[in-house]
Amino acid sequence: MKNRAEVRIDLEALAHNITHAKSGGTAEVLAVVKANAYGHGLIPVAQAALASGATWLGTALLEEAFELRNAGINAPIIAWLTPPGAAFEKAIELNIDLSVPSVAILNQISEASQKLGKRARVHIEVDTGMTRGGLLEEWEEFLKLLPSAHVEVVGFWTHFARADEPLSDYTQIQINVFEAKLLELQHAGCSPQIIHYANSAATLLSIGIDQKMVRLGIAMYGLSPDIGFMGHSAALGLRPVMSIAAQLHLVKKVPAGSPVGYGGTAVTERETVLGVVAMGYSDGIPRNASSATGVTHNGKRAPIIGRVSMDQFVVDLGPDSTAQAGDEVLVISQTGYTADDWASASGTINYEIVTRIAARVPRISV
Numbered sequence: 001m002k003n004r005a006e007v008r009i010d011l012e013a014l015a016h017n018i019t020h021a022k023s024g025g026t027a028e029v030l031a032v033v034k035a036n037a038y039g040h041g042l043i044p045v046a047q048a049a050l051a052s053g054a055t056w057l058g059t060a061l062l063e064e065a066f067e068l069r070n071a072g073i074n075a076p077i078i079a080w081l082t083p084p085g086a087a088f089e090k091a092i093e094l095n096i097d098l099s100v101p102s103v104a105i106l107n108q109i110s111e112a113s114q115k116l117g118k119r120a121r122v123h124i125e126v127d128t129g130m131t132r133g134g135l136l137e138e139w140e141e142f143l144k145l146l147p148s149a150h151v152e153v154v155g156f157w158t159h160f161a162r163a164d165e166p167l168s169d170y171t172q173i174q175i176n177v178f179e180a181k182l183l184e185l186q187h188a189g190c191s192p193q194i195i196h197y198a199n200s201a202a203t204l205l206s207i208g209i210d211q212k213m214v215r216l217g218i219a220m221y222g223l224s225p226d227i228g229f230m231g232h233s234a235a236l237g238l239r240p241v242m243s244i245a246a247q248l249h250l251v252k253k254v255p256a257g258s259p260v261g262y263g264g265t266a267v268t269e270r271e272t273v274l275g276v277v278a279m280g281y282s283d284g285i286p287r288n289a290s291s292a293t294g295v296t297h298n299g300k301r302a303p304i305i306g307r308v309s310m311d312q313f314v315v316d317l318g319p320d321s322t323a324q325a326g327d328e329v330l331v332i333s334q335t336g337y338t339a340d341d342w343a344s345a346s347g348t349i350n351y352e353i354v355t356r357i358a359a360r361v362p363r364i365s366v
C-alpha cells in the first residue's frame, strides 16, 4: 500500500445501512454527520448518504454545517449545538436549521433574524428525561415568548437516553413527556411540521419510524448502538462502513525474553517475529488497548504486544510469519479485529473508536 495508514470507507455498505434502516417505516432519514461523519469523512459521507436515500443532514456544530454548504450541498441541514454567541446570522443566510434549547438562544436567534430581515428556521428541543440538551424548567416562559419571536418553527424534537436498552420502559416515558409538551405547544398556537426523536437504536427497534424523520447515526455507519443489549452489526443486518489498513514499517525476529516497548510491559515468551505498525495513539489507536486486539496479516491474527506509542505499535506475527516490511495489515476489518473488538479491548464503545481516528489518517472511499 502507498499510505502508511488509511481509513477505507465502503460507501455501498453505507447505502445498504440507510436502506435497511428506512425499511419498515415512513420516516425520512436525517444522516447524522457530526464529528467528521463519526470519523468517516464529512463531505464524501454526506454526499453518499444523500445519494442513498437520506434527505436531511444533521450536525452538532455550526462549523460542520458551514463546511457542508461550502462543499455545495444544498440539502436541508440541522445544527443542534447552538451555544450563546454562535454565528447565527451566517447560519440563517446559509439556510441552516437551528435547534433552540433555551430562552436565551431563542432570543439570540430571533435577534439575528430581525437584523437580517429573514426568519430563522428552528427546531425546538425539549428535554424529556436525558437531562442534557433541551428546554426543561424554562418551558412555560418559552411558550409565552415564542409567539413574538422572529423565527419559523419547523421542527420539534427530543433525544433518548436509553433507546439502546430494549427492555427499559424509559424511552416510552420520554415519548409520553414529549407528546404532552407537543400538545402544550400546539395549544400555544404552534404546530411544527417536522417531529423527530428516533436515533439509531430507536429506529432499529421501530420506535419513532412513522414520525416525519429519524436521525440515523451509528447504524448508518454499520455499527451497533450497544452490542450488549442489541447484538453486533450482523445481528442487526448492518454492514460496517469503516476499515483501517496500515503498513508494517519494520519486521524483526526477536529471541524469547525480549521486553517490548515503553516500560517493557510485555516480554516475548518465545522466539518470534514482531511487526511495527505505523499507527499510534495520536492516530486514535487507544493506548490502553489490551492484547485482546491487534491486526491481521493475510487473514492471520497478530495481537498487540507492549504499549501503544504515539505513532506506532508492535504486533506479534508469530514465529513462522513470512511478513515483510511494507506489507499491509488490517487494524479494523470485518474478518479480523472489529471496531467492537477495539472498543472492548480498551473499555469504551465503538462510537469512540471510529470518531477518534485522527484527521492525519487519509479517508479513502472504496
Ligand SMILES: *Cc1c(COP(=O)(O)O)cnc(C)c1O
Pocket (backbone or CB within 6 Å): 032, 034, 080, 159, 198, 199, 200, 201, 215, 216, 217, 218, 219, 225
Ligand atoms: C449523535 C446524535 C444522534 C445519532 O445517534 P446514534 O446513536 O449514533 O444514532 C441523533 N440525534 C442527536 C441529537 C445526536 O446528537
